[in-house]
Amino acid sequence: MTPVKCYPPRPEKVYFFGTCLIDLFYPEAGLDGIRLLEREGIEVLFPQDQTCCGQPAHTSGYHDEARAVAAAQLDLFPEPWPIIVPSGSCGGMMRTHYPKLFAGSALEKKASEVSGRIYELTEFLVHVCHLRLEDRGQPEKVAMHTSCSARREMGLAETGPSLLAQLGQVELVEQDRAAECCGFGGTFAVRHPEISAAMVEDKTLAIEAAGAERFVTTDCGCMMNIDGRFAHQKKAVKGEHIASYLWRRTS
Amino acid sequence: MNAQNQIDQAHPVQTYSPREFHRQAHDALGNPQIRGNFRKAMDGLMTKRRDSFEGWDVETLRELGANIRMRALAKLPDLLEQLEANCQANGIRVHWAEDGEEACRIIREICQSHDAKLVIKGKSMVSEEMHLNAHLEEAGIEALESDLGEYLVQLNEQTPSHIIMPAIHLNTDEISEIMHDKTGTERTRDVDYMTAAARQQLRERFMAADVGVSGVNFAVAETGTLCLVENEGNGRMTTTVPPVHIAVTGIEKVVEHLRDVPPLYALLTRSATGQQVTTYFNMISSPRKEGEHDGPKEVHLVLVDSGRSRIYQDDELLDTLRCIRCGACMNHCPVYTRVGGHTYGTTYPGPIGSILSPHMMGLEETKDLPTASSLCGACGEVCPVKIPIPDLLVRLRREAVGEGRGNVAGAGVKRTRTEAAAWKGFQWMATHPGVWRSGTAVVGKLRALTPGKLGAWTDYRTAPKPAGKTLHAMIKQHQVDKSRLDKSDKEPR
Incomplete structure (x- = not known):
């Protein structure tokens, strides 16, 4: 780190x-x-x-x-x-x-x-920007998935949630084992597809159990993985990159 | 189906091999018993670890632990000589073994010189690594495990699935069934009953044992002291009741000073089981002395290399040898938690196993282990001596595909022409920006044609669809829009 x-x-x-x-x-x-x-x-x-x-x-x-x-x-x-x-x-x-x-x-x-x-x-x-956000969106329950690299390699477990916390209408819910890997891991998902699948299965279940209507992430690899799993099961929960989510709700 | 059949199906007596990692992982993932047992146990261990460090400056302590281990490794050859001299001065006989086979032979010969029929064993992963039990059995010497978990695993003709908690893959019902089947105890869910029964069975064997074999947690060079950390008292029994005690350990377990032990011990117990202290902490510094009433008459120390000095030659891989065998990396590993310890097919499973086993067994045998990690970093984050496990996994991946330093046995074994060509192609694309832009733009235009099936990915997830326009293309439009906006801002209305 x-x-x-x-x-x-x-x-x-x-x-x-x-x-x-x-x-x-x-x-x-x-x-x-x-x-x-x-x-x-x-x-x-x-x-x-x-x-x-x-x-x-x-x-x-x-x-x-x-x-x-x-x-x-x-x-x-x-x-x-x-x-x-x-x-x-x-x-x-x-x-x-x-x-x-x-x-x-x-x-x-x-x-x-x-x-x-x-x-x-x-x-x-x-x-650096000390960003201040004004929420213009509808009330929503959101789970944050911070990627393992953001969390551990870059030491950034708090920045994403702290931005979401500024959105007045957003209720940030925490899924069980929030810090656990979603199972993407780049080529890991290709080399060990079954283990990766077991991991993303647990991740989607946890996000759903937390009552989230949406999950927001800092990394598109995790998003592709988690969102792909939700879509495969035809679940309503959708993923969005945090940049899009922040922009959409505040512009 | 009766309970015994269920157990046979859940845990058939079988051998595991790292070569079969994928198949073994498939089996484990499809076994709800295994999945449940590990998840529950690992969740508990993670919570215990976190709670036990409550109020401690854990980062500073880890830094200290790492430094103690790095200092010991930096002076390893000297410290080993010092350890040998001080042990000998204390009356401990020291033996050196180049590999597991030699270590087995040394231990067998000591046993035979005492005409030993029964060896009682405290927990020792090094003895697992060198398959000591099988070696002794072949020579007609019974080797009996006395750590409760090891005892159960031995009764069930299995190998440990965790380096600290060998029987963590078994739940209460399975343990009850094994004990009933092998030792004739009642079928029960009463853990106290089963523990008492095992204690009774083992106690009798302690009295009868000719030799006790134990591992070592820390070997202190400056004093010639062997430290043994344990909870069940079997370690103390093993090292004090039989007339001969043989301690066996890897050469990396040496520390320089006695004062190095408390920080490492504080890290070890909390990282391993979330305990502030263990029930027993043994410091063995000599055989029974003149006028003493107990303790072994002979103490031997067998120092095993088994590939360790080869790891030592490489300034990156060297960090592997810092390990104090706490098992925290496996407790926190999302892969280990799902596939369990046996799946790895090695003595040391989980992240530490994946960076250690290739040195002991070669990459040909273990080539799937370094990739069996999403590089999530959870192992490195909790390692009490700050071994950069993810970096070492990547280093071994390099070795496996032949782009490392070539000093791990079996280097290059995983390199295939197809994969190497694919990465060369990736390199060519990504170093030719014009090609990259037009190539990615074409992918976007042909998005309707991209496959909806992408091998195993789409067995569990939908396939990602390329966007119609790349970011490169969108930026150009964005900049045009912006300059129009800027102009209209400036123009008088």
């Missing part, structure tokens, strides 16, 4: 790293993250040459490939502005693993410099 100890003042500009899952499957969540930042008066730059942080190859053990992909991202953020990532998993990869991935290489210094500017979106909204 490498949580940031000291946050900078609010910058004029930030970079946005959208992540490949959002790019392909949930672009609206990325755009809503950008909208939230822009509403705070921050100019958001989205380098068009961004692709993927390299994490899938990294956790699969293919580090040469992961390093090449990561190296291609390092060039995209030349100015010293913060880099906002709407995912604890990709954020954790870039903040925690980039320096280790490039240790001893010519890119070591650059990787460390870039990783020091990585912020997960809710972290940045809470600790």
Whole structure:
């Protein structure tokens, strides 16, 4: 875990790293993250040459490939502005693993410099923007699923719930074993599908038992997994990325 | 179906292998008894651990624990020599074993030199690791487990499913049935009755045992003291009643100072069972001395390497050896909780097993274990000596696909041409932004054609559908919209 100890003042500009899952499957969540930042008066730059942080190859053990992909991202953020990532998993990869991935290489210094500017979106909204929200939505019971990477790798168990707590009409319910993994784990869900299925089954049951009408998450991997399970069972509970949820209820 | 049949079906006497991880996981997941037993037990253990650290600065204590273990490992060769010298000065005979086989031979020879027929054993995972019981039985020496859980597992002809609670996979009814079947006790749900019966059975054997074999939790180099943590008193009986005591341990269990023990002990008991202290804490520093009325006449220490010095050569993998065998990583592991200990097919199951077993058995045998984790980090978060377990799992995945340092047996065994090509393809796409943008845009346009079936994923979940437009494309539109908005703001109305 490498949580940031000291946050900078609010910058004029930030970079946005959208992540490949959002790019392909949930672009609206990325755009809503950008909208939230822009509403705070921050100019958001989205380098068009961004692709993927390299994490899938990294956790699969293919580090040469992961390093090449990561190296291609390092060039995209030349100015010293913060880099906002709407995912604890990709954020954790870039903040925690980039320096280790490039240790001893010519890119070591650059990787460390870039990783020091990585912020997960809710972290940045809470600790740097000091975001204040005014809820315009209907009353709703919501469960928060903080991804394991946001919670443990980035030390951000509180930022998501603290933003939701600002929404006056939202009742935040806590599911049993809220801190337990949903079973996604990237390629884990593919390599060990049955174990992953048992885990997501328990997660959906817990969210449902808590009386949530919706669950909100910081990570689209978890969302794809949990929401896919709910949809498979034709359950009414729907998932939403926290950026979209916050934007939708406050705009 | 009678109860005995039910048990036979639930726990057939069978051997487990890490090669069969997937099949064993499938069986365990489909077994409500196993699922229920583990979930209940692990939930209880997690709660107990949390409560027992209440009011403690657990992060500082873990930091201290990690530092004590790292310091011991940094000086390991010297500390082992010091331990040997101080044990010998105390009258403890020290033996070195390169591998489990040699350790078994040493222990058997000590037993044979005393014409031993019955060996009583305290709990020792190292002895499980080297299959000591089977080795002694072959030589005509009975080896009887005296830890209650180990005793039950032995009666049931099984192996431990947890390193601290070997019979955690069994519930009260199953235990009652096993004891009834193997020892003739009444079928009952009365735990006190069963415990008393087992105690009675074991007590008689303690008196008759020729040799006691125990493990070691901490071996203190500066004093030549062997520390043994336990709850049942069987450890004390094992190490004091028979005329000969043999302690067997991995070489990594050494600590430098006596003062290193209290913090590690505080971490161990809380992390393992959520106890402030255990019922017994034994410090063994010599055989029976002149004029003393009890204690063994001979004490031996067998120090086993079994691949540990190979782990020691690698500055990353070295962290594996910090382990104090508390089992907290398995108690908190969402995978272990669901598949149970036997599924792993190794002496050490769960996260610690997945980073330790490949060194002992090679990656060919254990290649599915490092991937049997979602890398959720729960293990690393609770480890009392801060072993970076998720990082080590990834390191072993690297070794398995041949992109590590190549110093784990069986390195590269999991690399397939197809998978390697797939990651090379991913690399090419992700390092050619133009290709990435047009490729992902095409996927979005063809979303209607994307498969609704995605292998095992869609057995349990619906398939994710690519969005019509990528974020890359939406941003461009967003920027156009915004500049229009900015202009209209500035233009006089």
